[in-house]
Structures are given as C-alpha cells and as structure tokens.
C-alpha cells in the first residue's frame with residue numbers, strides 16, 4: 001500500500017482566481033523519496049502543507065497508510081512527520097541540544113538520559129560532532145550546519161515521513177551539494193518516506209526516486225527521473241527537465257535506451273566481440289568506455305545472466321539523444 005496517497009486534491013484560496021492546487025492525484029511508496037518539482041507559485045508548498053494539515057484541502061483526500069488524514073487529530077498526525085523548511089526555524093536562545101530535544105519533549109515519554117543519548121546520536125547522523133556542537137547556540141553555526149540541526153530535529157522522534165520544503169534553497173552551491181550527498185547517505189540508512197519540494201531540476205534528479213512535476217497547480221507528470229527524461233508527457237515537462245539537454249541525458253539515461261540489436265559492418269570489430277559494458281550503465285559511462293578503449297562499439301550484457309543483449313555505438317547514442325523533441329508523446333501535449 002502506498003504510504004501517502006493524494007486523491008483529486010484541490011486547494012482554492014479565498015479571493016484567488018485560480019486553484020493553487022488543482023485535482024492532484026498520485027502516490028508515494030514507503031521508503032521512497034518523491035520530489036515535488038515546479039516553478040515558483042506552482043502549488044508545491046501548498047500541496048506539501050496539506051499533508052501535515054497546516055493547510056486544509058478544499059476538496060479531495062489525502063491518505064496515509066490508507067487512512068484519511070482529515071479524520072485524524074492534526075497534532076497526532078504532525079508527530080508522525082518530520083518537517084524541514086528553508087528558514088530552519090531554530091530557537092535562537094536555546095542550545096543545539098535543546099532545539100533537537102523539542103519534539104521529544106512534546107511527544108513525552110523520554111527520560112533525560114534517553115534524550116541526551118538521542119541528541120548525540122542525531123548530531124552524529126547529520127555529521128556534527130556532539131561534543132563540539134551540542135552546547136552551542138544557533139548563531140554560532142553556519143547556514144549549512146543550522147540546516148543539519150533542522151534535519152536532526154525533524155528526525156528526533158523517528159517519524160516515518162519527512163516533509164522538506166526547499167530545505168537547501170538558501171545555501172551556497174557547494175554546501176547545497178554537500179547536504180544533498182548527506183541526505184542521500186542518511187536516507188540509505190533510515191529509509192524514510194520523503195516528500196521534498198524543490199524548483200531545482202538538478203536537485204530533483206539527484207535526490208528523487210520519483211519526481212512529481214507541477215505547473216499552475218496541476219500535476220503534469222509523475223515518474224522516475226529516467227521516465228521524465230525518456231518519455232516526457234508534454235512539452236512543459238520536456239522543457240523543464242531538459243529533455244533536450246544532452247549532458248543530462250547522457251548522465252541519467254540507461255545505455256539500453258540506445259542499444260541496437262545488430263552492428264553494421266563498419267562498426268563491428270575486425271575480430272571477436274566488442275568490449276563488454278553492463279546493461280545498468282548510463283549512456284555517459286558507455287561513451288567514456290568507447291573513448292577510453294578507442295573502439296567503435298561495445299556489447300551490452302545483462303548482469304544477471306551475463307548474456308549479450310545488444311550493442312551500442314557512438315552513432316546509436318547520437319541517434320538517441322538528438323531525437324529528444326520527438327520523445328514527447330504528441331497525443332498528450334498540453335496546449
């Protein structure tokens with residue numbers, strides 16, 4: 001069962017001419033990181049905040065573990081979710097340890113000793129040395145370090161779901177990349193269900209198992225990064241994800257997408273099979289192998305069976321990535 005399910009969810013603010021969120025339906029599986037990607041004003045924050053009931057939908061349903069959240073106590077509901085925002089929102093007059101303890105104190109049932117141990121454990125998880133940082137105040141931390149504390153606090157009571165609203169949006173590019181790596185590392189261990197708002201396509205591709213693309217309150221498409229690149233549902237998605245961005249295609253698309261069944265005689269090696277490349281490699285990796293080995297073709301093998309399933313050449317890669325415009329399924333183009 002999906003951990004979070006949106007069913008025809010709409011939000012119409014008073015005095016607004018257009019719905020901020022318009023009939024959105026999709027699901028997020030347990031342990032999945034789902035990115036909400038869209039330009040400013042597309043309804044991402046509104047959709048996210050309906051999950052912890054900071055905003056109530058005008059119509060539609062949101063189910064968590066199959067249960068309608070509108071039938072639950074909002075306070076109880078929020079305890080089961082961590083919430084991380086760009087502004088972090090640490091209390092300035094409280095130490096780092098006290099800030100992280102807030103959710104535990106609210107939820108109750110923790111002894112002082114348990115809380116102390118948990119704070120240290122969380123600080124280590126987010127890459128801050130507890131002895132150095134637990135007694136500091138927020139102003140004595142950099143923006144990136146404060147964001148780490150925000151993440152630690154969101155994880156404090158071990159919630160199943162994490163809601164993140166442009167958490168790294170205010171950080172410089174290098175720190176942001178660090179934090180993205182860190183989140184991927186943490187997520188490999190803790191496996192939360194994460195709903196993550198961003199307007200940064202690169203961030204969506206780097207972090208997302210799945211990306212939900214929003215525009216003017218509507219869900220344009222939901223799918224894996226590869227699905228969005230290889231089969232954008234309409235020209236909006238195609239432009240946004242850069243289906244015509246050659247580097248991104250090389251970086252994310254699997255080699256199998258440009259595979260051919262037979263080599264034409266020009267590309268075939270004089271003797272024997274071409275060098276082998278696994279079917280899980282990206283186009284970029286295959287291209288680097290072609291250059292490095294100074295060959296015209298690679299044979300693609302299935303990693304389980306070890307069998308050769310096709311071939312790839314520079315020209316088959318070129319053919320695939322230059323047809324990008326043709327990828328958009330014409331019947332679904334939004335006018």
Ligand code: ADP
Nearest residue numbers: 013016020038039040041042043044045046047
């Ligand atoms: P995003 O997070 O994608 O930038 P938001 O969900 O914040 O988008 O906003 C979606 C739309 O709803 C925007 O047009 C915004 O102006 C409008 N909006 C957001 N909050 C309110 C509000 N409290 N009252 C009226 N309109 C709002």
Ligand code: MG
Nearest residue numbers: 044045046197
């Ligand atoms: Mg927003």
